[in-house]
Amino acid sequence: MVMQVGGALSTQMRYAGARSEIVVRANERLDSIMATPFDSVAAGTTLDTLTVQGWRYQRTVTIIAITAVLARVEVELVAIDSVGPSHAVTSYTSAVW
Numbered sequence: 001m002v003m004q005v006g007g008a009l010s011t012q013m014r015y016a017g018a019r020s021e022i023v024v025r026a027n028e029r030l031d032s033i034m035a036t037p038f039d040s041v042a043a044g045t046t047l048d049t050l051t052v053q054g055w056r057y058q059r060t061v062t063i064i065a066i067t068a069v070l071a072r073v074e075v076e077l078v079a080i081d082s083v084g085p086s087h088a089v090t091s092y093t094s095a096v097w
Contacts, residue, residue: 014053015084015085017053018052018053018055018084018085019085019087021052021053022052022057022077022085022086022087023087023089025050025052025057025059025077026059026075026076026077026087026088026089027075027089029059029061029075030073030075030089030091033061033063033073033093034073034091034093036093038069038071038093038094038095038096039095041063041071041073041093042063043063043064043065043071044062044063045060045061045062045063046060046061047059047060047061049080050077052077052084053084055079055080055081055083055084056079056080056081057077057078057079057080057084057086058077058078058080059075059076059077060074060075060076060077060078061073061074061075062074062076066092068095069094069095069097070092070093070094070095071092071093071094072090072091072092073090073091073092073093074088074089074090075088075089075090076088076089
């Protein structure tokens with residue numbers, strides 16, 4: 001029984017570590033977009049793949065123009081093999097008024 005608990009704890013620790021890293025990766029990408037001048041931010045969707053603690057993730061970045069001076073930015077990381085945590089973050093960016 002102790003071995004089973006140890007294995008489960010190890011799995012939970014790996015899962016927590018991966019979750020922390022994907023949160024950081026999503027927020028880093030979001031921060032990068034937010035730091036870009038608004039007139040250089042183009043609406044659309046981009047995809048890339050990254051590996052976090054041995055798990056492959058697809059990162060989807062979607063920028064939606066709401067008005068001429070406001071855009072919604074969505075960053076989502078989803079495990080490709082349906083293993084591991086996922087995370088999404090949304091924010092808004094705007095032109096200087």
